[in-house]
Amino acid sequence: MITDRQLNIVPFVSVDHMMKLVLSIGVETFLTELAGYIEEDFRRWEVFDKTPRVASHSRDGVIELMPTSDGILYGFKYVNGHPKNMKEGLQTVTAFGMLADVASGYPRLISEMTILTALRTAATSAVAAKYLAPEGSTSMAIIGNGAQAEFQALAFKAILGVDRLQLYDIDAAATAKCMRNLKGLGFSIKSCASPQEAVQGVAIITTATADKQYSTILTDNMVGSGVHINAVGGDCPGKTELHRDILMRSEIFVEYPPQTRIEGEIQQLPGDHPVTELWQVISGKLPGRNHAGQITLFDSVGFATEDFSALRYVHDKLKGAGFSEDLDLLADPDEPRDLFGMLLRAQTKGLAQPVI
Amino acid sequence: MITDRQLNIVPFVSVDHMMKLVLSIGVETFLTELAGYIEEDFRRWEVFDKTPRVASHSRDGVIELMPTSDGILYGFKYVNGHPKNMKEGLQTVTAFGMLADVASGYPRLISEMTILTALRTAATSAVAAKYLAPEGSTSMAIIGNGAQAEFQALAFKAILGVDRLQLYDIDAAATAKCMRNLKGLGFSIKSCASPQEAVQGVAIITTATADKQYSTILTDNMVGSGVHINAVGGDCPGKTELHRDILMRSEIFVEYPPQTRIEGEIQQLPGDHPVTELWQVISGKLPGRNHAGQITLFDSVGFATEDFSALRYVHDKLKGAGFSEDLDLLADPDEPRDLFGMLLRAQTKGLAQPVI
Incomplete structure (x- = not known):
């Protein structure tokens, strides 16, 4: 043959x-x-x-x-x-x-x-953060310590130099698994008892939970000025992680608006709410982070490219x-x-x- | 693992x-x-x-x-x-x-x-013809003797009892290949010098050519009353095989109208030209062939089901x-x-x- x-x-x-x-x-x-x-x-x-x-x-x-x-x-x-x-x-x-x-x-x-999807999702998050996170960010909260968590940690370490992690998961076993897997890989890691504790003092907040429902992993009072939010888990209709008030305070960056408006955090907002396309920032057509106090949000749903x-x-x-x-x-x-x-x-x- | x-x-x-x-x-x-x-x-x-x-x-x-x-x-x-x-x-x-x-x-x-696609395309054609071709059809013209031709011949033999074929291809080598492959499989086969000769006296006309362009494999004067046309080759935008006048004289049956209107022979017709969905005939909701003189046309483009x-x-x-x-x-x-x-x-x- x-x-x-x-x-x-x-x-x-x-x-x-x-x-x-x-x-x-x-x-x-x-x-x-x-x-x-x-x-x-x-x-x-x-x-x-x-x-x-x-x-x-x-x-x-x-x-x-x-x-x-x-x-x-x-x-x-x-x-x-x-x-x-x-x-x-x-x-x-x-x-x-x-x-x-x-x-x-x-x-x-x-x-x-x-x-490969786990790797590309993490690499994409890190690429976005390279353009959007505060200069010199080395600390990150990861809320949701499932299959995606370690990949996010290593991508942010490799590409941004993040080496301090604060982990939280509703299931403590997931956090323990994540800590075990990342042991010896160059991180200082803190296991946290609440999302509030996890986000305290970090430059980057990654949310990567898996429930197919409208949840509120982050509420408005938890997010201080100047942070970058890497929202990975809100990725299909009816599934979001962030309170709407956070979205209203953030400069929102997306991959492909026609898909993100259906699947991302911004499904909570009117269809004409302003968003910036990530490719425009990467190609230098539009600015990323404007000032130190700004909250940047990468509303990641994953795109075919x-x-x-x-x-x-x-x-x-x-x-x-x-x-x-x-x-x-x-x-x-x-x-x-x-x-x-x-x-x-x-x-x-x-x-x-x-x-x- | x-x-x-x-x-x-x-x-x-x-x-x-x-x-x-x-x-x-x-x-x-x-x-x-x-x-x-x-x-x-x-x-x-x-x-x-x-x-x-x-x-x-x-x-x-x-x-x-x-x-x-x-x-x-x-x-x-x-x-x-x-x-x-x-x-x-x-x-x-x-x-x-x-x-x-x-x-x-x-x-x-x-x-x-x-x-598997070659087999399912031929099987679908034969299923449609079972409901649409004249009762007791045993003869078929096949215009276009490429990769699909033998599968069409065998499907119509197995399901309708067609055992007399008239073949035509613009490339005589394709017809020779088809005759060679079908030898000894229970057909009486005539190699024809023109489409006109191929369609003479047959109950079913199958068109299965591959050019990606508007062609006119069949003109109006070639199609007599009472035949069933199994149009397989017109299957993408800009690719058709039949003259528009034939469509106007035919009762047209399609798989899935939103797809066929873009890809099938009926892309030559206004978007509201009446067609019958094949599933409605198969499930007994609508009639197939109404009378002996009717020209039935299965405008096949292939559907996901x-x-x-x-x-x-x-x-x-x-x-x-x-x-x-x-x-x-x-x-x-x-x-x-x-x-x-x-x-x-x-x-x-x-x-x-x-x-x-």
């Missing part, structure tokens, strides 16, 4: 290979390099074919497809979000994705993206490194129009059963 | 496995059983979450995502259409797809769909049959929130490099 050109083969990065790739590069280096790709793609934002993700909502969760293209490569991610999964021993979020050549439509890479950047980075890193396997994904008859002939001839290659 | 429950594993059907599965069942039996699934899903049309496919158009082709869900299972297909590929030794259409559990969002199957039916059928047939391999696609930490811990621990399982 496999010809010299191996037109049928698409490289596949399994979970095991992704872990090996990440570990061989080093988590912080991976996050830093990935952040570079994400930043580069935000800078050339205007070349991308953009659309809000295509969501299929059900009682217990959502399944989404997130496609985009820069005209040369096309990428999409399949991702679910099911908060109830955790209780059943399943991941809240699982994902996989692919890259294809726009010119031929042929897939070039298929990859697990559960781990970030997954595209992540797939592009992994694809570049794969070259010859042995971190993928070959998938026999594409039919490749000797003559392109002879798909049926290929099927017919397969019969003579070791199948006893009748064709028809 | 692999636990007892193997939560990380998703079965994958490669091209090679798909061919072996189809051959082990037999092509005609496969088409007949698949048509049963397609018909069943058209009958319960109203339960499906339906959306026009999400298309990314470029100079040379289109890349599409086609999602749908019946509330229990979610499915989507990735598919490209690049007519120029053929000249470069590539498939015009390649595809793959997946099924997932709506309740958890976890993938249950990933499959090649280049071969048909791919869903095909994936559902393959998934059912796989059970224990050994026609799939295991993909390590899903991260499965011992504790769902401990994604980072899984990565950390992978380091101790055979990787010498530093984590951070």
